[in-house]
Amino acid sequence: MCCDGTLFDGVQLERGDSAKRLRALGLPIGLSQGQKPVGRFSQPCAALCEDRTCHIYQDRPRQCRTFECQVFKDANTGRIEFPAAQRLVEKTRRQADRARRLLFRLGETDEYCSLGERFHRMQCRMETDAPDAAALALFADLSLAVHKLKLVTQAKFYPQSDEPDSP
Ligand code: SF4
Structure with a gap:
């Protein structure tokens, strides 16, 4: 539910995340709205598989690594x-x-x-x-x-x- 749009609308990139690399891995990285736009992608996440595993688990962004419900x-x-x-x-x-x-x-x-x-x-x-x-x-x-x-x-x-x- 952290990845399928139930709990969150999207994920923001943080320091250490490479937008270029994540785009190459298939995440449609865009920019958030507001005064200081940052990279983000919307949920449901494009990397979420049918079996609810993460297609890019080893390379997932920092927010995905650190969040625990x-x-x-x-x-x-x-x-x-x-x-x-x-x-x-x-x-x-x-x-x-x-x-x-x-x-x-x-x-x-x-x-x-x-x-x-x-x-x-x-x-x-x-x-x-x-x-x-x-x-x-x-x-x-x-x-x-x-x-x-x-x-x-x-x-x-x-x-x-x-x-x-x-x-
Ligand atoms: S990158 Fe992986 S862990 Fe992060 S939201 Fe997408 S499916 Fe979930």
């Missing part, structure tokens, strides 16, 4: 048992998949875009279009699904602020 930290330090961590990941992935299915049913089919960005687009469409009752009902389901997903990712997956190595 809170579930992983908790499992590594014994605060949660590994089977429980696995169940939490699987349950959260099912929640994310449900949100993606609802987006698809609403016509938001861009699977090359992060879940958060797709939901934002859908919110904008709902405000500017004139959705019928069926679309409104689906959007209500989607909003609830995304809200539940945000609750669990913020509580369990994003590193907690008291962790010294939080990004």
